Amino acid sequence: MTTEPERSLPTASATCRARALYRDGAGELHLNWPLERLGEAIHSGAGTLWLDMENEADTPCPLAETILREVFRFHPLAVDDALKETHVPKIDDWDGYLYLVFHSSQIDPESDDLRLQELDVFLGPNYLVTYHEEPLEYLTEARKAIEADPRDRMKDGADHLLFRFLDRSVDQSLAAIEVLDERIDDVQDAVMDDLGPQTLQQIFRIKRSAIQLQKTFGPQRDVLNKLSRDPYKVVQEKHRIYFRDVYDHIVRIHDISEGLRDLIAGTLDTYLSVISNRTNEIMKTLTVVTVMFLPMSFITGFFGMNFFGGSLELDVWMPKWLLFFGSLSVMLLSPVAILAMLKRWGWF
Structure with missing residues (x-):
């Protein structure tokens, strides 16, 4: 070849x-x-x-x-x-x-x-x-x-x-x-x-x-x-x-x-x-905090917290100092009461 x-x-x-x-x-x-x-x-x-x-x-x-x-x-x-x-x-x-x-x-x-x-x-x-x-x-x-x-x-x-x-x-x-x-x-x-x-x-x-x-x-x-x-x-x-x-x-x-x-x-x-669960936990925590401070916001908004030197004559029916300390006690106790209630219900 x-x-x-x-x-x-x-x-x-x-x-x-x-x-x-x-x-x-x-x-x-x-x-x-x-x-x-x-x-x-x-x-x-x-x-x-x-x-x-x-x-x-x-x-x-x-x-x-x-x-x-x-x-x-x-x-x-x-x-x-x-x-x-x-x-x-x-x-x-x-x-x-x-x-x-x-x-x-x-x-x-x-x-x-x-x-x-x-x-x-x-x-x-x-x-x-x-x-x-x-x-x-x-x-x-x-x-x-x-x-x-x-x-x-x-x-x-x-x-x-x-x-x-x-x-x-x-x-x-x-x-x-x-x-x-x-x-x-x-x-x-x-x-x-x-x-x-x-x-x-x-x-x-x-x-x-x-x-x-x-x-x-x-x-x-x-x-x-x-x-x-x-x-x-x-x-x-x-x-x-x-x-x-x-x-x-x-x-x-x-x-x-x-x-x-x-x-x-x-x-x-x-x-x-996992991302969704973590987001739900964060939203849950923020919601609980918001609810805990809701009574404080209501009280401070209603009274204006101007007990001394204000224009309202509160002494007519209650002393100013008593109203001040009463409001302060409610604001301090209400978050604790709400937190205890949420824990008892198993929400937090």
């Missing part, structure tokens, strides 16, 4: 990188396969090629675009979807290859926000192309595992290699859910101790993360369901059972995220109930 001539590719940069690992038909692993010889590995019909491309810049990566369009000759629509983050998990069958969008999740330890990491994948008969816009921890771990055991890790083909990546991605998402569950436990404890605005903000952040997690893993569940059941040409029948295992994990994550959403909604209801 003739091989294609070496292509002139744009140079890589600090923000746009590409690395190829190739296990040839003889079982030898090439950890840094030249990008100019990608066509040779693709058209050899043997071995397994993994090309990983990363672009951390906000602008398009000329190297990645050239490789996807001219070397692999992927459909322009699939290339456009890969180079622009879609944030929607999906799978497209282009007959000779599959295009997948998959997400992993992480929890920001400082803000408790959910961070979705998109991975765009092209799966062919003997190659796997991954594209992402930030470093992915599980891909780094997978590469180190291949380097540590070069004979075993890529021998089962590109579709089995994809299974390994998706499995690691789901494990990372499960770890994120555990962190989110711990945050919910913490905020539930804080509801009874601290009712400040920070607690309310944390509740809404966790609620937003749980809703986003459920919205993401719903379509992702459909992607794994198709990989495990549909007869795609590039997925070996014996490997579908592996994708079915990942599908079970995705279903579990989706169910857990739904439970977390209900749990954080219950926490918000508890927070509002």
Whole structure:
């Protein structure tokens, strides 16, 4: 079989990188396969090629675009979807290859926000192309595992290699859910101790993360369901059972995220109930104080408290000093009597 001539590719940069690992038909692993010889590995019909491309810049990566369009000759629509983050998990069958969008999740330890990491994948008969816009921890771990055991890790083909990546991605998402569950436990404890605005903000952040997690893993569940059941040409029948295992994990994550959403909604209801109860207690206390001082207000308003030197001739029917001390006694005893009465009735 003739091989294609070496292509002139744009140079890589600090923000746009590409690395190829190739296990040839003889079982030898090439950890840094030249990008100019990608066509040779693709058209050899043997071995397994993994090309990983990363672009951390906000602008398009000329190297990645050239490789996807001219070397692999992927459909322009699939290339456009890969180079622009879609944030929607999906799978497209282009007959000779599959295009997948998959997400992993992480929890920001400082803000408790959910961070979705998109991975765009092209799966062919003997190659796997991954594209992402930030470093992915599980891909780094997978590469180190291949380097540590070069004979075993890529021998089962590109579709089995994809299974390994998706499995690691789901494990990372499960770890994120555990962190989110711990945050919910913490905020539930804080509801009874601290009712400040920070607690309310944390509740809404966790609620937003749980809703986003459920919205993401719903379509992702459909992607794994198709990989495990549909007869795609590039997925070996014996490997579908592996994708079915990942599908079970995705279903579990989706169910857990739904439970977390209900749990954080219950926490918000508890927070509002505690706030309402505290407000009722405050209003109750203020009402009791108002009632206790109501007789004082009535007496002082009625007599004006101008017993000595006033214009009223109170001595005609009662001495001024007697009226003064009588009013003072009523004003002092009435709050005590009202408080005792409220306590006896169980209102305070």
